[in-house]
Amino acid sequence: MSEMTGLTAVVTGAGSGIGLATAQNFAAAGARVFGLDINEGAMAGVAEWIECNVGSPESVAAAFATLASRIDVLDILVNNAGIGAVGSVEDATEAEWAQVLNVNVVGTARVTTAALPLLRKSPAAGVVNTCSIAASVGLPQRAIYSASKGAVESLTRAMAADFIHEGIRVNCVNPGTADTPWVARLLDLASDPSAERTALEQRQPSGRLVSADEVAGAIRYLADPDQRSTTGAVLAVDGGMDGLRVPSR
Numbered sequence: 001m002s003e004m005t006g007l008t009a010v011v012t013g014a015g016s017g018i019g020l021a022t023a024q025n026f027a028a029a030g031a032r033v034f035g036l037d038i039n040e041g042a043m044a045g046v047a048e049w050i051e052c053n054v055g056s057p058e059s060v061a062a063a064f065a066t067l068a069s070r071i072d073v074l075d076i077l078v079n080n081a082g083i084g085a086v087g088s089v090e091d092a093t094e095a096e097w098a099q100v101l102n103v104n105v106v107g108t109a110r111v112t113t114a115a116l117p118l119l120r121k122s123p124a125a126g127v128v129n130t131c132s133i134a135a136s137v138g139l140p141q142r143a144i145y146s147a148s149k150g151a152v153e154s155l156t157r158a159m160a161a162d163f164i165h166e167g168i169r170v171n172c173v174n175p176g177t178a179d180t181p182w183v184a185r186l187l188d189l190a191s192d193p194s195a196e197r198t199a200l201e202q203r204q205p206s207g208r209l210v211s212a213d214e215v216a217g218a219i220r221y222l223a224d225p226d227q228r229s230t231t232g233a234v235l236a237v238d239g240g241m242d243g244l245r246v247p248s249r
């Protein structure tokens, strides 16, 4: 992949997990990276933190005002910040529906809209959304989360169509279960975390969890300005979970 020297990127949710790995990947390749997150997390020395809650229109507007005071052009936007919800539709509350859809779906649209004036100044802008295997596969106890990621996948294609004539590409990655603090928090809630981790590993034909670095590498590929013909694409990074019917060993 091309070097990223001279490119500027925004990664939402860059304080942890997939967002942090993406910021590290971009920064190591020479990009200037801004991390928009409610927490600085572990991004110090990797990305410039701008406090931002993607679920809040006011917070996003303030973050992009700060960003616009520091840069003239944005080449890459990674809409990665997201939250989960556990349960079936019977368990889901109206408040949970509103919160998860607001952060995961409207947050992606909101941040992209705020970024467009800066993206339009780039000669080869790219947007990458972190979607999920939950968009394409029925997973138990993930009703709200799955609905939100299905919407992110559809939104990816719709935005790709809307902006193709402006040279702005929009793609998404669909990770399987990834070894991040998010999943560690879920495992901590299980009665037997070790057995639960084994079950998650065996759910993927590869027999292992996806690493955050693997997802970051896929995001890097989709963000690469040289990939001018790749837009509206959904790139699975899931150990074969979506496309294969191979029992894990």
Ligand SMILES: NC(=O)c1ccc[n+]([C@@H]2O[C@H](COP(=O)([O-])OP(=O)(O)OC[C@H]3O[C@@H](n4cnc5c(N)ncnc54)[C@H](O)[C@@H]3O)[C@@H](O)[C@H]2O)c1
Residues within 6 Å of the ligand: 012, 013, 014, 015, 016, 017, 018, 019, 036, 037, 038, 039, 041, 052, 053, 054, 055, 080, 081, 082, 083, 103, 130, 131, 132, 133, 174, 175, 176, 177, 178, 179, 180, 181, 182, 183
């Ligand atoms: N871990 C997985 O198994 C997995 C699988 C598929 C997709 N994903 C997706 O990957 C993305 C990142 O997940 P992760 O596993 O790295 O999680 P993580 O919890 O390790 O990191 C998420 C980051 O997002 C930030 N964040 C949360 N809400 C925010 C908000 N409203 N505004 C700004 N920042 C916010 C958090 O502070 C944190 O730094 C999410 O969109 C998630 O849905 C994760």
